[in-house]
Amino acid sequence: MSWILGCFAQAISENVEDRLVSLVPPPLLKTRTANLILVAGGIPETLHSSAGGSEDNASDDGWVVAGSGMRANRETLEFLTTSAWERILNTTETFDSQSLDGHFVLCRWSGKQIELFSDQLGQRTLFVAETDGGVFFSTRLDWVCRLAGRATLDFGQLGSRWLCFNSMTPETGVVGVKQLGPGGGCTIGPKGLVFESRPWLPQAFRGSTEQDFLTCLQRFSNPALLSGRTISLGLSGGLDSRTLLSILSSGKKPVNLYVFGEQNDPDVSIAMEIGKRLGIGLTLYNDPAPSTSGSLALVQEYASQANLCEPGSSAVRQRYFSRIHECNALMMDGGFGELSRRQYLNRLLIRGKDALLHGDSKGILHFLRVVRVSFFSPDVIAEMERGAEAQLVLALSEMPNISEIGVENFLDLFTLRTRIPFWGCHEQTRLDGLVQNYMPFVQPSLLKTMFGLDIRVRSSGKMFRRIIRTLKPELAGFPLVKSNGTYPFFLGPVGSWVWTKAKSKLRKDYSSNIRFEVLYQLKEIALDLLHSQEVASDGALDSNRLREVVGGFYNGQGQYINEVDWWLTFHLWRRGLKE
Numbered sequence: 387m388s389w390i391l392g393c394f395a396q397a398i399s400e401n402v403e404d405r406l407v408s409l410v411p412p413p414l415l416k417t418r419t420a421n422l423i424l425v426a427g428g429i430p431e432t433l434h435s436s437a438g439g440s441e442d443n444a445s446d447d448g449w450v451v452a453g454s455g456m457r458a459n460r461e462t463l464e465f466l467t468t469s470a471w472e473r474i475l476n477t478t479e480t481f482d483s484q485s486l487d488g489h490f491v492l493c494r495w496s497g498k499q500i501e502l503f504s505d506q507l508g509q510r511t512l513f514v515a516e517t518d519g520g521v522f523f524s525t526r527l528d529w530v531c532r533l534a535g536r537a538t539l540d541f542g543q544l545g546s547r548w549l550c551f552n553s554m555t556p557e558t559g560v561v562g563v564k565q566l567g568p569g570g571g572c573t574i575g576p577k578g579l580v581f582e583s584r585p586w587l588p589q590a591f592r593g594s595t596e597q598d599f600l601t602c603l604q605r606f607s608n609p610a611l612l613s614g615r616t617i618s619l620g621l622s623g624g625l626d627s628r629t630l631l632s633i634l635s636s637g638k639k640p641v642n643l644y645v646f647g648e649q650n651d652p653d654v655s656i657a658m659e660i661g662k663r664l665g666i667g668l669t670l671y672n673d674p675a676p677s678t679s680g681s682l683a684l685v686q687e688y689a690s691q692a693n694l695c696e697p698g699s700s701a702v703r704q705r706y707f708s709r710i711h712e713c714n715a716l717m718m719d720g721g722f723g724e725l726s727r728r729q730y731l732n733r734l735l736i737r738g739k740d741a742l743l744h745g746d747s748k749g750i751l752h753f754l755r756v757v758r759v760s761f762f763s764p765d766v767i768a769e770m771e772r773g774a775e776a777q778l779v780l781a782l783s784e785m786p787n788i789s790e791i792g793v794e795n796f797l798d799l800f801t802l803r804t805r806i807p808f809w810g811c812h813e814q815t816r817l818d819g820l821v822q823n824y825m826p827f828v829q830p831s832l833l834k835t836m837f838g839l840d841i842r843v844r845s846s847g848k849m850f851r852r853i854i855r856t857l858k859p860e861l862a863g864f865p866l867v868k869s870n871g872t873y874p875f876f877l878g879p880v881g882s883w884v885w886t887k888a889k890s891k892l893r894k895d896y897s898s899n900i901r902f903e904v905l906y907q908l909k910e911i912a913l914d915l916l917h918s919q920e921v922a923s924d925g926a927l928d929s930n931r932l933r934e935v936v937g938g939f940y941n942g943q944g945q946y947i948n949e950v951d952w953w954l955t956f957h958l959w960r961r962g963l964k965e
Contacts, residue, residue, distance in 0.1 A: 387691065387819030388428030388452040390493060390512070391529050394500045394574045395520025398423055402519070409529050419446050422495055426450050429711065431822040434468040436475075446497055449475055452525055453490030453510045453818055458602070458831055463609040465822075483569055484584070487606075487829040489814050491525060491566070499575035506586050506830045508568030508807025509814045511556075514579070515563045521574050525815055527558055527565075528690045531963040536562045539960065541766050541926070545773025547694055550754040552809035554774075554781040556583070559694070560963065568807045585784050585803050586830065591791050594838030596849055599726070602835045603853075606826035607633045609716060616640040618715035621657040621668070623867025626723025628660075629850045630826065632858035634718075635664065643668040644710060646703055648898065652867045660864055669713075671706040675900060681907040689955045690962035691816045695809045697948075698955035699904045704813075711821035722806065723827040726836050728794060728845040729879070730801040735793060742793065747779050754778070759952040761935065766926045794841045802833065846878040870897065905950055909940055912954060 391410055393402050403423050407413070413425040415435050426433055435450040455466035466474075466488070475481065481492065481503055489509030494501045502512050502523060514523045515534035522533045531537055538561040547553035556567040566572060569584035607630055609617065619634060621627045621643045634641045643666055645657040654670065661668030676684065681702065688701030710717050724730055734742060734753040741749025751774060762770070781804060788796045806828060817823050826832065836844065843849055854861050865872040871886035905912070915921060916936045922929055932953065939946040 387525060387815045387817070388426075388432035389525045389815075389819060390424065390426045390450060390452050390491065391522075391524040391526070391533075392422060392424035392493065392500075393520045393522050393533070394422050394495075396421065396498070396576075399519055405533060409532060415450060417445070417448060417450075419495070421498055422500060424450065424493065424495075426452065428452065428819040429822070432818040434466070434471050436472065447495065449492065449494040451490050451492050453505070453814075454488045454822060454824060455486050455490050455505075456488035456824070456829065458487060458605040458829070461605060461608060463606050465609065484830075487831050488824070489818075493523075499573065502566060502570075502572040502574070504566040504568065504570040504807075506569050507802070507828065508556075508566070508570065509811055509828070510818070511570070511807065511811045511815070512566045512572070513558060513563055514566070514572055514574075516579055521579065523572075523574075526691065527560065527563065527693055528962045530563055531560055534562065536560050537960075537963040538562075539926075540773075541762075541769045542773030542776070544694070545770040545775075546754075546777040547808070548758060549756070549770055549774045550751070550778075551756050552695065552805045554777040554804050554808070556808060557777065568803060586833075587786065587799070588834045588837035590834075591795050591837055592840075594835045596839065596843055596852070599832075599835050599839060599844075599849070600853055602832050603629075603826060604633055606829050606832055607718070608637060608639065609718075609824075611639060611716065614714060616642050616713070616715050617718055618642050618644055618710050618713065619718045620644055620720070621660065622720075623653040623656040623865070623872065624720070624723075625727065625847050625850045625854075625866060626720030626827065628861055628864075628866075629723065629853050630718060630720050631660070632854045632861055635666075635858045635861075641666060642713075642715065644671065644706075645669075646671050646706060648672055651898065652870060652872050656864055656867060656872070660861065663860065664858075671709065673705075675702060675903040675907060678907045678910070681904050682911060685904070685908070685954070686958045686962065688816075689958040691812060692955075692959075693812050694956065694959055695812050697951040698958060699901045699951050702900055702904050707817055707820040707823075715821070717817075717821045717823035719823060719825050720827060721825040722810070723850075725798055725802060725833070726827055726844055727847040727850060728798065728841065729847075730805075731797040732879070735797060739793065742796070743788065745782065747775050747782065750782075751775055751778055757948075759949045761928055761932050761949060761953050763926055763928050792841065794845075795837060798837070848878070851875070901947060901951065902944070905939070905947065905954070908954065912936060912950065913940060915954075915957065 391406055406425055411427055413427040414433055415426040415437055417424045432454055433452055436448040451471055457464050483503055483505050490505050491510045491512050492503040504511050512523050513527045513530045515530050515536050517534045522530050524530045540561050543557035544559040556565040558565050567583040568586050571582045573580045617639055643661050645654050647654045684701040685698035689698040738753040862875050866875055868882050868886050871889050873882040873885040935946040935949045939950045
């Protein structure tokens, strides 16, 4: 990731710099003043600072940005350079992230004060912990916890993150550590810490046309490129990446495609066929599973950065991004395109609408749940339940009136305010240290246009299908993929569900074995841990249930794979907060 780690104090102790440097890879920037020690690194494309390319900086005034700020002009998308950031920060005393697209965090210091900022949507974030020795802050939760000596978990804070699709609030789950939310800010100075947050809100929920949306999406799909650079688009069997491909295919920028997985995966096979038919180069990344030590290192690092948002085994499938960077490519992804297709929280819309309209938090929570694991003790589960409901109540209290914006817009805005900053931000942070990347569908300027569309225009993916048929009609001839099964391009959400459900009864859908391979690589480690004093004495865990699921899985009972994966993820994440 493009990362930042720092300490701000009225008097910096002598060993703080050594402690900071010992935690991180070789930095691209190191600055020290009377009140601040800061190191930052990653890849140069996603790290900018007032020190330019200099590693050491001792100015009492300065700034550093991790991530990618963006501005869309009439035709193209521009990524902010160091000089562009310099102009912005030199012309305004008070920084306002609301004027910029992109994903980034900014640290700006002057004398005895430092300001921390996150982007409008909270796609990037900073974690902050105050101690007697000063205030530690970083783009990584585990680094802050280690430096500040904070490792005590608050299972109530973890409630919605563990029991639901994603967390509802910026609570970290670690006592004494805070996270910047969307449009967030934190000022650290003589008056202590002052936090602020501005949850994102579109300017209007009407007034846009389908052509407005397409024009805006075309701008965000047309990035300015340095000479010799290409666009690398992640192509799957879904509508979102195919919509981007239809736009890129009608442009003049050099484009390549990439896909992860086995050739018999429907997402992979359809992407390869599209690339072949359109004459666009496609790279398939599908390395064998690593060794036991390699798997453990990957899963440990991934768990520490994903912060319980994805299981650790995902690390093996998500290990190729640095190789895209080595190809001198700007990576584009169709992530969160579902927002523009009205695809989130439809179960709540259809079956829980009464609970939503009456503000019934328990009723709403029922439709936000996800089945993850059952290895925690009853007391911990009860604490998580209480915490999840409290977090949901808080998130709902900050939303506009549902009767004024409509149920569908309410659900999409709720998703935008919770899933992007409290789930997507962790993967965005990880990616920024591997390859310069962005998602056109999740830029504030585009989302303002999207929320102005009539619900009927964007529902069920009809608008995306029209864009594809207009710009690249050949792409409508390929089936789409849903839940590892294929269905005809013309079918909407209901039809595709019926189609894939019927197909699955006639023949078995594709299923990857990579998750099993990774967990079996870690078998000896998992069984040693299961029978350790550490697990036996951990009051947060149900050790009897753990012995049942872990022992059962490694004795051939594959139905326990999800619980084993999440147990190892939880253990490695918590261990990473301490070591």
